[in-house]
Amino acid sequence: MFDRLVQLIVDSLKLFMFWTVVPSYAGGVILRLGTFHRLATPGFHWVWPFSIETTLLTNVVPETMNVGPQSLTTKDGVSIVIATVVTFGVSDPKVFLLEIEGGNQVVDDSTYGVVSELVLSKTWDELRHTDVANELTKAVRRQAKRYGVDVRSVAVSDLTRSRSLRLMSPHLKHVAM
Structure with missing residues:
Protein backbone atom coordinates (compact mmCIF):
# COMPACT_ATOMS: atom_id res chain seq x y z
CA MET A 1 0.00 0.00 0.00
CA VAL A 60 21.13 8.10 -32.54
CA VAL A 61 24.63 6.67 -32.10
CA PRO A 62 25.75 3.95 -34.53
CA GLU A 63 24.70 0.40 -33.74
CA THR A 64 25.02 -2.95 -35.47
CA MET A 65 22.40 -5.51 -36.33
CA ASN A 66 22.90 -9.11 -37.40
CA VAL A 67 20.54 -9.86 -40.24
CA GLY A 68 19.86 -13.58 -40.03
CA PRO A 69 20.78 -16.06 -42.70
CA GLN A 70 18.73 -16.23 -45.87
CA SER A 71 18.52 -19.30 -48.08
CA LEU A 72 18.36 -18.07 -51.66
CA THR A 73 19.01 -19.29 -55.18
CA THR A 74 21.30 -17.40 -57.54
CA LYS A 75 20.54 -16.59 -61.16
CA ASP A 76 22.39 -19.73 -62.26
CA GLY A 77 20.44 -22.00 -59.86
CA VAL A 78 22.98 -22.39 -57.05
CA SER A 79 21.42 -22.58 -53.58
CA ILE A 80 23.28 -20.39 -51.11
CA VAL A 81 23.02 -19.10 -47.56
CA ILE A 82 23.94 -15.47 -46.92
CA ALA A 83 24.02 -13.50 -43.66
CA THR A 84 24.86 -9.82 -43.18
CA VAL A 85 25.73 -7.32 -40.46
CA VAL A 86 24.38 -3.77 -40.84
CA THR A 87 25.91 -0.75 -39.11
CA PHE A 88 23.47 2.16 -38.92
CA GLY A 89 22.36 5.19 -36.96
CA VAL A 90 19.28 7.38 -36.85
CA SER A 91 19.76 10.49 -39.00
CA ASP A 92 16.25 11.97 -38.76
CA PRO A 93 14.57 11.37 -35.38
CA LYS A 94 11.32 12.99 -36.55
CA VAL A 95 10.81 10.51 -39.39
CA PHE A 96 12.15 7.60 -37.34
CA LEU A 97 9.84 8.26 -34.37
CA LEU A 98 6.71 9.67 -35.95
CA GLU A 99 6.38 8.30 -39.47
CA ILE A 100 7.25 4.61 -39.07
CA GLU A 101 6.54 1.90 -36.53
CA GLY A 102 9.40 -0.31 -35.38
CA GLY A 103 12.48 1.46 -36.67
CA ASN A 104 14.93 -1.39 -36.16
CA GLN A 105 12.54 -3.72 -37.99
CA VAL A 106 12.72 -1.34 -40.97
CA VAL A 107 16.49 -1.81 -41.18
CA ASP A 108 16.11 -5.58 -40.92
CA ASP A 109 13.36 -5.75 -43.56
CA SER A 110 15.14 -3.37 -45.94
CA THR A 111 18.31 -5.44 -45.75
CA TYR A 112 16.47 -8.73 -46.30
CA GLY A 113 14.79 -7.35 -49.41
CA VAL A 114 17.93 -5.83 -50.91
CA VAL A 115 20.01 -8.97 -50.25
CA SER A 116 17.34 -11.11 -51.88
CA GLU A 117 17.18 -8.90 -54.99
CA LEU A 118 20.97 -8.85 -55.33
CA VAL A 119 21.41 -12.61 -54.99
CA LEU A 120 18.61 -13.38 -57.43
CA SER A 121 20.20 -11.08 -60.02
CA LYS A 122 23.73 -12.56 -59.88
CA THR A 123 25.40 -15.89 -60.55
CA TRP A 124 27.42 -17.73 -57.89
CA ASP A 125 30.71 -16.70 -59.55
CA GLU A 126 29.62 -13.05 -59.71
CA LEU A 127 28.77 -13.12 -56.01
CA ARG A 128 32.16 -14.57 -55.11
CA HIS A 129 34.18 -12.20 -57.29
CA THR A 130 32.46 -8.83 -56.90
CA ASP A 131 32.35 -6.39 -54.01
CA VAL A 132 28.95 -7.56 -52.74
CA ALA A 133 29.27 -5.62 -49.48
CA ASN A 134 29.71 -2.31 -51.33
CA GLU A 135 26.71 -2.97 -53.59
CA LEU A 136 24.59 -3.97 -50.60
CA THR A 137 25.64 -0.89 -48.62
CA LYS A 138 24.62 1.46 -51.42
CA ALA A 139 21.28 -0.24 -52.01
CA VAL A 140 20.33 -0.60 -48.32
CA ARG A 141 21.39 3.00 -47.68
CA ARG A 142 19.01 4.22 -50.40
CA GLN A 143 16.19 2.07 -49.05
CA ALA A 144 16.62 3.03 -45.37
CA LYS A 145 17.21 6.77 -45.90
CA ARG A 146 13.51 7.45 -46.40
CA TYR A 147 12.90 6.06 -42.90
CA GLY A 148 15.34 8.43 -41.19
CA VAL A 149 18.11 5.84 -40.96
CA ASP A 150 21.71 6.31 -42.12
CA VAL A 151 23.24 2.97 -43.08
CA ARG A 152 27.01 3.20 -42.66
CA SER A 153 27.92 -0.26 -43.93
CA VAL A 154 26.62 -3.69 -44.76
CA ALA A 155 29.10 -6.54 -44.30
CA VAL A 156 28.60 -10.07 -45.52
CA SER A 157 29.27 -12.30 -42.52
CA ASP A 158 28.47 -15.59 -44.25
CA LEU A 159 28.21 -16.57 -47.92
CA THR A 160 28.22 -20.30 -48.54
CA ARG A 161 26.62 -22.86 -50.78
CA SER A 162 23.64 -24.49 -49.17
CA ARG A 163 23.84 -28.15 -48.20
CA SER A 164 20.10 -28.64 -48.05
CA LEU A 165 17.83 -29.18 -50.99
CA ARG A 166 14.55 -27.34 -51.16
CA LEU A 167 11.94 -29.14 -53.20
CA MET A 168 10.29 -26.83 -55.70
CA SER A 169 7.66 -29.19 -57.07
CA PRO A 170 4.83 -30.41 -54.83
CA HIS A 171 4.66 -33.79 -56.61
CA LEU A 172 8.23 -34.74 -55.58
CA LYS A 173 8.02 -36.94 -52.49
CA HIS A 174 11.69 -37.42 -51.65
CA VAL A 175 15.14 -37.01 -53.06
CA ALA A 176 18.01 -39.44 -52.46
CA MET A 177 21.25 -37.81 -51.42
Missing part, protein backbone atom coordinates in the same frame (compact mmCIF):
# COMPACT_ATOMS: atom_id res chain seq x y z
CA PHE A 2 2.82 2.39 0.92
CA ASP A 3 4.59 1.77 -2.41
CA ARG A 4 1.46 2.77 -4.36
CA LEU A 5 1.25 6.00 -2.38
CA VAL A 6 4.87 6.80 -3.16
CA GLN A 7 4.28 6.00 -6.86
CA LEU A 8 1.24 8.32 -6.89
CA ILE A 9 3.29 11.15 -5.39
CA VAL A 10 6.13 10.65 -7.89
CA ASP A 11 3.72 10.56 -10.83
CA SER A 12 2.01 13.72 -9.57
CA LEU A 13 5.34 15.54 -9.30
CA LYS A 14 6.18 14.59 -12.91
CA LEU A 15 3.14 16.58 -14.03
CA PHE A 16 4.84 19.74 -12.73
CA MET A 17 8.18 19.18 -14.53
CA PHE A 18 8.80 22.04 -16.94
CA TRP A 19 12.06 20.76 -18.41
CA THR A 20 13.56 17.74 -20.09
CA VAL A 21 17.17 16.73 -20.61
CA VAL A 22 18.16 14.83 -23.74
CA PRO A 23 21.35 12.77 -23.27
CA SER A 24 24.23 13.12 -25.73
CA TYR A 25 23.57 9.72 -27.31
CA ALA A 26 19.91 10.50 -28.08
CA GLY A 27 17.78 12.65 -30.33
CA GLY A 28 14.08 13.12 -30.37
CA VAL A 29 11.00 15.21 -30.83
CA ILE A 30 8.85 17.32 -28.55
CA LEU A 31 5.14 16.92 -29.10
CA ARG A 32 2.68 19.62 -28.08
CA LEU A 33 -0.77 18.18 -27.41
CA GLY A 34 0.22 15.10 -29.39
CA THR A 35 1.50 16.80 -32.56
CA PHE A 36 5.06 17.55 -33.62
CA HIS A 37 6.32 20.86 -32.24
CA ARG A 38 10.13 20.76 -32.49
CA LEU A 39 13.22 18.57 -32.53
CA ALA A 40 14.93 17.73 -29.24
CA THR A 41 18.70 17.74 -29.64
CA PRO A 42 21.04 16.75 -26.79
CA GLY A 43 20.89 19.15 -23.88
CA PHE A 44 18.36 21.01 -21.74
CA HIS A 45 14.89 21.91 -23.08
CA TRP A 46 11.98 23.82 -21.56
CA VAL A 47 8.62 22.08 -21.93
CA TRP A 48 5.09 22.94 -20.91
CA PRO A 49 4.07 21.00 -17.75
CA PHE A 50 0.91 18.90 -17.19
CA SER A 51 1.78 16.73 -20.22
CA ILE A 52 0.98 19.56 -22.62
CA GLU A 53 4.37 18.82 -24.16
CA THR A 54 5.92 15.37 -24.15
CA THR A 55 9.31 14.18 -25.34
CA LEU A 56 10.00 11.08 -27.43
CA LEU A 57 13.64 9.97 -27.65
CA THR A 58 15.64 7.48 -29.69
CA ASN A 59 19.25 6.35 -29.69
